[in-house]
Amino acid sequence: MATITFENISKAYGTNQVLQNLSLVVEDGECFTLLGPSGCGKTVLLRLLAGFEVPDSGRILIDDTVVADPAKHIDIQPDQRGLGVVFQDYAVWPHMTVFENIAYPLKFKKLDRETVRSQVMNVVDLVNLTGLEQRLPSQLSGGQQQRVALARALVAKPTLMLLDEPLNNLDANLREEMRFEIKELQKKLGITIMYVTHDQEIALAISDRLAIMNVDGAIQQIGTPWEIYEKSANETVFKFMGLANFIPIRYEQGQHLVGNGSQLLEWQTLPQASGKFGCRPSDIILAKQGNGLRGKIVRASFLGAIMDYMIEIDGITLRTEVSTNKALQNNLMFAESEDCVVNFSDLLWFPESANSARG
Structure with missing residues (x-):
């Protein structure tokens, strides 16, 4: 498990100031969701945490380790941050089997073949893909491909999972099914999850806490799903959380x-x-x-x-x-x-x- 700390994070692209002096703490072992309209900066914040981009100023810590601090020229590489990432488009290799896709992150750990097989089959069972490990992605449904992406992110036993709109490409029934499966996985594994979405129903269903961001990238309210829905801090939050x-x-x-x-x-x-x-x-x-x-x-x-x-x-x-x-x-x-x-x-x-x- 891992605690995430953002301290006064700012990020701009040219003249477009996406995030400015944003501070946030995600507690160890919780499922925390960044919820906001498209373009509000929630995915940028996730990419900064993953190490795919560097903040202009501020610090990011995972537990007590500073992973990004431009003032001190600290930028720990993504593969050294102990995290798994699942993207909206699955990003599974079309020419690899389910087993090969899931095993891919272990190629860089110099593990013996039996250890690799054991770890892969453990997560195959965990995400309900047993019996499908030799199939190609083209032989799988959208929900099954998403499970492959989840398994690939889990196989290296990360302390932190980053999920960027992972259910957007699924139909309504599969989205509902997968959101509950993600929550069950988080409970079983006890890992910290940071989830990005603009879908209020998903956020309410899976989150221990969530942060509502406005179009300017500012956090409007942080709280439990009940607090956000029933005790909205302002009209922006109230409007965004459902029919108002x-x-x-x-x-x-x-x-x-x-x-x-x-x-x-x-x-x-x-x-x-x-x-x-x-x-x-x-x-x-x-x-x-x-x-x-x-x-x-x-x-x-x-x-x-x-x-x-x-x-x-x-x-x-x-x-x-x-x-x-x-x-x-x-x-x-x-x-x-x-x-x-x-x-x-x-x-x-x-x-x-x-x-x-x-x-």
Whole structure:
């Protein structure tokens, strides 16, 4: 296992400043995900850690070993950093068998043939490729090729695994299957994993902690999947972590009004300020009558297991989903243009210029 420390890392390409004074610690034995939009610098940070590129300034440590420090001209080569890397495009050799692909990193360790075979077959079994070791990559599915790439990264027994969007080229079912397999591998081996992705579902499923990066390469929030999803630090994080609804609130003459209308919020704990509430589709409670905000269904879509509704409240549109069974059982089947009543199970308050807090 390994602890990773980034200290004030900066990296630019010409006039394009990708990372600036970024600091981050990944704890020993955790699965840590860098999550952010394309071009935010997350892959650059991974490449700096791998040793494929050198930071302009700052230090990178693996455990207590400084592996990169341009001020002191330290740049330990990638093959001496004790890590395995899996790329998005698998990068398996098409002319080599599964066994030969996996064994490739061991060629440089001067091991005897039996030791090589033993280590290769151990990881073949670990990634569920038993019986396929003599096949060529062209005879494998995408998921099997990805397992070959994982096995090749694991065979040299690294203390640290770097995964750069490794599931992007798989279909939805295989992505779901492989993300759970990666998490199980990490648990079995107890190694540190640093994972790069822009896919929120994968990040939430496999991470012990994750860091959200914005388009400028700055870290917006670090936390557990639950903390990031339920306690988003700001609107950027909240928007990025899934379907987000926002409800603008006007504070006028001591009253809170919704959107551009005249409906009042008379909740006791509201701050005396304007701002907006954020909520997920699952936070919205629909009804046909009773107390709550008055709205109108502007779109009703039957999607099999769920009913997807678009609601309009005083010029604001919100998305919510109700399971079809629940909708049928609880008189929640709405038609377009039908009136509705809206309440909320949970809301996240975003002041106009302050940190967020639960409302």
